[in-house]
Amino acid sequence: MKKILSVLLLTACFFAQDLFAQDKCNSAVITTSPVVFTAEDEVTIRADVSSCPGLSGQSQLWLWMFVPDCCAPVFGNDASGGASDFCNSNDMLAMTNVEGDIWEYTFTPVTLFDRSPSEITQIGFIPKVNGCPGDPGQTEDLFLTVAPSIFIPTELRSFPATVFQNDFITAYFDQTLTENTAMSELSEIFVYTWATRTDAEGNSKPDAEAVPWPEVGNTPSLQTLDEGNGIFSLTVFPQDRYPLDEGDIVTGFNFIFRNAEGTAQAETLTVVPVTSN
């Protein structure tokens, strides 16, 4: 009887842990200034944790930071800001309160991690409270992409690097860099493109296609410009290209380079516009 009760008690405790456990916050709003930065640029991470129960209302937050598969921050000879001690936050990584639940941290990647720009292509970070109070006291793992200090050609790219939703946007496909044999042999390339959007209140709306997929090959304005040397491009002006409504907030411009028939295509290029401020 005692054994049965013990087993029942242990089982209850096991599930009780799940009942009262809370997840790491996945709704923190993260921005950087500048939007695009290299490892040698000074960058400010801004975190709005108002939607994170374990972080909202705290008097102080810290960052846990790391370069994936590489290294932790270095402060003089002390490398304790990173992988060595998650539960003992380093005051050198204390965030500055802007107002309410908005926190900032400013750093220069090559200085913080004491690494060369080529070694820092991504930065991982976690806004958290001090200690290890459990998952609610931190966000999930967050990542920032660090732009290269030199131009590196890629199969897909967009211009300019930072766009507003009322800017001209140019999508590029470099045929010489694709591993897709069918795409590498095309002489005429078209683009299927659409915008994802919300209304002014942030509610999702149906995608705004330039034209439906089957009609792309019959739409001359969606045929790319052959710039030579295997480079193909398409420039769009969103207000004229997509069926957007007044007040729409575009969350992404998407481009798929393809043949006229739609039987060969590249990966999707997504361009996220910034909001005017």
Place this chain on the structure above:
Amino acid sequence: MKIDIKYKWLLSLVLVGILASCSDDIEDLTLESPPEKASLISGTLTLSSIVQNDENAVSKGFPSFVQSIDLASRFDFSDFALELNEDGSFTLSSGGAPNFIGVESGTWSLDDPEFPETVTLNSGSNSIPLRVKTYNGLLEGEINLSFDREFDGKLVSSYQLTFEKQ
């Protein structure tokens, strides 16, 4: 020695004669005031060049084909015209091209009528600053403006515009 003295007197007489004949011209020479910048900038302006710059790529010295795009080679801006009227009103006609400036009519102004750095187009609640890039070409009817795009207080892209005054 006698020949030298005669030569000097002859030169002196020639110089006096020249100076005497110039005096009337000097008295008639008057300096005209330079034309006001406002009058040079105002009028019917047709867009002859539009280049979009990625200022991040420019600042990092990336290859030129990554720094800028000539939009006039991709869209027909031949009928794109900006009318800056002397009464302070303006109209913008984009023709068949996208109206990337985003306003069509309203009032315009200069931040400094003598040495303007900015032409501002006001339409309702919109205020669009166009930065004067250079005064070069103004006398010949060429107006060079920059439509700058900023984010978080930093210049991220721009449209380099060249207008021809009609």
